[in-house]
Amino acid sequence: MRLVHKYGGSSVATTEKIMAIARRAAELRRQGTNLVVVCSAMGKTTNGLIALAKKVNPAPSKREMDALLSTGEVQTVSLMAMALQSLGVDAISMTGFQSGFITNDVHSKAFIKEINTQRLEQYLAEGKVVVAAGFQGITEDGHITTLGRGGSDTTAVAIAAKLGCPCEIYTDVDAVYTVDPRIYPAARALKTISYEEMMEMASLGAGVLETRSVELAKKYGVSLYLGRTLEPEKKGTTVMSQQVFFEDMPVTGISIKEHCAIVAFPPMDYNASSAASIFSLIAGANINLDMINQNIIDGKVAFSFSCSDEQALELEQQLKQSEAPAPALQIRRDLTQLSLVGVGMATHTGVAVRVFQTLARCQIPYYQITTSEISISFTIDKENKEKAVQALAEEFNL
Amino acid sequence: MRLVHKYGGSSVATTEKIMAIARRAAELRRQGTNLVVVCSAMGKTTNGLIALAKKVNPAPSKREMDALLSTGEVQTVSLMAMALQSLGVDAISMTGFQSGFITNDVHSKAFIKEINTQRLEQYLAEGKVVVAAGFQGITEDGHITTLGRGGSDTTAVAIAAKLGCPCEIYTDVDAVYTVDPRIYPAARALKTISYEEMMEMASLGAGVLETRSVELAKKYGVSLYLGRTLEPEKKGTTVMSQQVFFEDMPVTGISIKEHCAIVAFPPMDYNASSAASIFSLIAGANINLDMINQNIIDGKVAFSFSCSDEQALELEQQLKQSEAPAPALQIRRDLTQLSLVGVGMATHTGVAVRVFQTLARCQIPYYQITTSEISISFTIDKENKEKAVQALAEEFNL
Numbered sequence: 001m002r003l004v005h006k007y008g009g010s011s012v013a014t015t016e017k018i019m020a021i022a023r024r025a026a027e028l029r030r031q032g033t034n035l036v037v038v039c040s041a042m043g044k045t046t047n048g049l050i051a052l053a054k055k056v057n058p059a060p061s062k063r064e065m066d067a068l069l070s071t072g073e074v075q076t077v078s079l080m081a082m083a084l085q086s087l088g089v090d091a092i093s094m095t096g097f098q099s100g101f102i103t104n105d106v107h108s109k110a111f112i113k114e115i116n117t118q119r120l121e122q123y124l125a126e127g128k129v130v131v132a133a134g135f136q137g138i139t140e141d142g143h144i145t146t147l148g149r150g151g152s153d154t155t156a157v158a159i160a161a162k163l164g165c166p167c168e169i170y171t172d173v174d175a176v177y178t179v180d181p182r183i184y185p186a187a188r189a190l191k192t193i194s195y196e197e198m199m200e201m202a203s204l205g206a207g208v209l210e211t212r213s214v215e216l217a218k219k220y221g222v223s224l225y226l227g228r229t230l231e232p233e234k235k236g237t238t239v240m241s242q243q244v245f246f247e248d249m250p251v252t253g254i255s256i257k258e259h260c261a262i263v264a265f266p267p268m269d270y271n272a273s274s275a276a277s278i279f280s281l282i283a284g285a286n287i288n289l290d291m292i293n294q295n296i297i298d299g300k301v302a303f304s305f306s307c308s309d310e311q312a313l314e315l316e317q318q319l320k321q322s323e324a325p326a327p328a329l330q331i332r333r334d335l336t337q338l339s340l341v342g343v344g345m346a347t348h349t350g351v352a353v354r355v356f357q358t359l360a361r362c363q364i365p366y367y368q369i370t371t372s373e374i375s376i377s378f379t380i381d382k383e384n385k386e387k388a389v390q391a392l393a394e395e396f397n398l
Numbered sequence: 399m400r401l402v403h404k405y406g407g408s409s410v411a412t413t414e415k416i417m418a419i420a421r422r423a424a425e426l427r428r429q430g431t432n433l434v435v436v437c438s439a440m441g442k443t444t445n446g447l448i449a450l451a452k453k454v455n456p457a458p459s460k461r462e463m464d465a466l467l468s469t470g471e472v473q474t475v476s477l478m479a480m481a482l483q484s485l486g487v488d489a490i491s492m493t494g495f496q497s498g499f500i501t502n503d504v505h506s507k508a509f510i511k512e513i514n515t516q517r518l519e520q521y522l523a524e525g526k527v528v529v530a531a532g533f534q535g536i537t538e539d540g541h542i543t544t545l546g547r548g549g550s551d552t553t554a555v556a557i558a559a560k561l562g563c564p565c566e567i568y569t570d571v572d573a574v575y576t577v578d579p580r581i582y583p584a585a586r587a588l589k590t591i592s593y594e595e596m597m598e599m600a601s602l603g604a605g606v607l608e609t610r611s612v613e614l615a616k617k618y619g620v621s622l623y624l625g626r627t628l629e630p631e632k633k634g635t636t637v638m639s640q641q642v643f644f645e646d647m648p649v650t651g652i653s654i655k656e657h658c659a660i661v662a663f664p665p666m667d668y669n670a671s672s673a674a675s676i677f678s679l680i681a682g683a684n685i686n687l688d689m690i691n692q693n694i695i696d697g698k699v700a701f702s703f704s705c706s707d708e709q710a711l712e713l714e715q716q717l718k719q720s721e722a723p724a725p726a727l728q729i730r731r732d733l734t735q736l737s738l739v740g741v742g743m744a745t746h747t748g749v750a751v752r753v754f755q756t757l758a759r760c761q762i763p764y765y766q767i768t769t770s771e772i773s774i775s776f777t778i779d780k781e782n783k784e785k786a787v788q789a790l791a792e793e794f795n796l
Contacts, residue, residue, distance in 0.1 A: 015453035052473075078462040
């Protein structure tokens with residue numbers, strides 16, 4: 001049986017932790033598993049390297065930053081291979097270029113174009129445990145790239161997709177929860193979740209797994225398991241396709257995203273160029289839009305969007321410095337975005353009504369609202385976060 | 399004009415030092431130099447990585463060790479490229495595989511088979527400062543290798559050989575001296591030295607430059623300069639071919655190698671297998687032989703060799719543990735090997751006589767002696783080191 005394991009930075013932060021994972025991998029190998037172990041950089045290595053870079057250049061080039069950061073994962077995988085060898089296990093490390101991860105040339109957030117797993121397959125056939133560096137790839141021209149946030153998860157899922165085997169992602173949380181247990185201690189660990197729900201949870205701030213790796217897993221039907229590193233028994237969450245299970249509950253979980261802002265434009269005359277001018281302003285400020293609302297009332301356009309607090313602040317400063325006349329934006333900060341996610345929403349009606357009735361009953365004002373087929377998102381003032389989560393978790397029995 | 403600069407680990411130990419070297423390189427670039435900067439790993443990085451490796455595996459595989467250690471140089475070169483970019487200089491870093499260093503597969507001391515400088519040439523033609531990682535290469539199968547001790551010097555010389563340009567090697571010593579100034583403060587810095595002499599000095603323990611890189615420089619006629627990092631004016635040593643200059647002096651310098659031992663075998667009957675059995679014993683103990691003496695007296699073979707103290711100790715322990723009957727070796731430790739080097743020896747006769755008369759006059763006993771065309775080496779007790787160096791330096795006006 002083939003299997004991909006992925007271990008995050010905190011799981012490989014010390015040589016003791018690396019040894020412990022090596023022992024687990026050695027056990028699996030002895031049981032006959034053909035194992036690929038994907039590792040991130042040790043603990044705070046990446047942050048340390050970024051700090052070094054900032055000392056020589058406040059705005060380092062992304063190509064050089066990628067070359068620098070890629071060394072962190074190479075260190076972990078060679079140490080992991082040595083640890084396995086010390087246990088009598090035949091193991092070999094692979095860097096991004098060795099494991100054939102060809103990417104495009106968008107440094108710091110490259111996309112995988114192709115994976116040449118010939119060598120990896122050969123090592124597995126020879127009975128080796130393959131220890132592959134996460135997060136990194138190489139362009140066709142031989143430049144080192146990195147895959148961006150959560151890149152090691154993407155590496156692991158991509159290898160599993162190529163090998164046609166399951167992927168187990170180990171971190172320092174023990175499962176995906178209905179709600180962040182730090183905010184709602186009564187939250188339940190989910191045994192299963194659909195790819196779609198996990199993607200919504202991820203993109204809406206659950207922070208367990210990046211959307212991109214879940215998307216990749218869905219596309220190639222990779223069975224994903226999320227659990228705590230070296231857990232004695234599997235108490236984590238399996239991400240699988242929607243068809244596999246049926247949840248009677250309309251809402252699977254609530255994801256929480258903090259430090260949000262809403263930026264509202266003053267009403268403008270409606271014409272073809274009004275939206276265009278807004279978007280060029282936003283694009284110029286390099287803002288990642290979150291929710292977008294546009295209503296047309298009495299021939300006027302009311303446009304607003306949500307983004308991070310930080311980006312709202314940057315936009316405000318840019319507008320102040322701009323020589324062109326800028327619209328008088330209304331920016332509301334210190335908001336929290338809550339998102340209720342559940343594939344059941346598609347079939348259960350009335351979820352939105354129950355959400356907003358619950359908020360009204362608790363006298364919690366809510367702002368911008370967006371919905372997808374399997375989610376409802378809205379922003380509230382951050383001081384209402386606990387109260388809102390508590391009330392909604394009870395309402396939907398999470 | 400094309401030029402290769404090489405900076406050792408202590409010269410790039412901090413980001414401040416990296417910035418200082420970047421400023422120097424930027425200045426050279428502005429003056430029109432097509433510059434390649436070869437860097438070692440920062441300060442004690444390599445030692446730190448070795449210590450990490452030993453924690454997970456007391457005897458790590460050389461393949462994994464090479465992968466691990468190669469990250470040190472990659473970190474330096476990406477930081478150096480960023481530092482240059484912060485000064486407005488177009489710069490690009492290259493790892494071993496990117497700069498096309500194809501080696502054989504002898505991990506930890508690989509030999510260069512071929513260098514594909516196409517990409518490096520292209521970057522230089524584009525006006526970029528190329529910052530190349532020293533010490534590392536890649537096999538034809540894509541495994542990461544390292545070039546062994548002094549490997550970054552070899553990288554620098556090899557690039558200079560391919561580009562047909564001079565190579566300047568910067569360290570924390572300001573020149574090659576006639577004698578180690580810590581032992582003989584009156585020693586003179588050499589303006590020039592021949593490749594042959596430098597090779598002898600290097601292999602005999604001068605520690606400034608590894609023999610291998612000098613050999614390579616000689617083979618390809620690369621002009622080598624050795625000097626102190628960021629020296630305001632050139633006070634270092636130029637290594638050049640013997641024909642270029644003529645020294646009236648028979649001895650150019652004395653090199654000193656400490657912690658030596660002499661291992662003597664009891665006289666054996668002379669037959670074809672006696673030498674073979676000695677060499678198989680030595681090979682089994684993985685000893686680097688230094689000087690070898692074999693005399694045949696009265697049909698008996700007297701065989702002895704010198705090696706490091708450490709290796710003599712290891713050999714002794716191995717023989718104790720061995721089940722086969724072992725010869726009763728006589729091991730003399732705590733010796734110092736002195737070597738007088740000079741191309742003039744080939745034409746000046748009587749150097750050996752002057753050496754041993756000087757030692758006799760000072761009542762310094764000497765042991766094993768070997769000579770080459772341009773050197774005389776012998777071992778003495780370590781407590782006689784200063785006295786012998788002093789007397790010989792005065793005798794030969796060093």
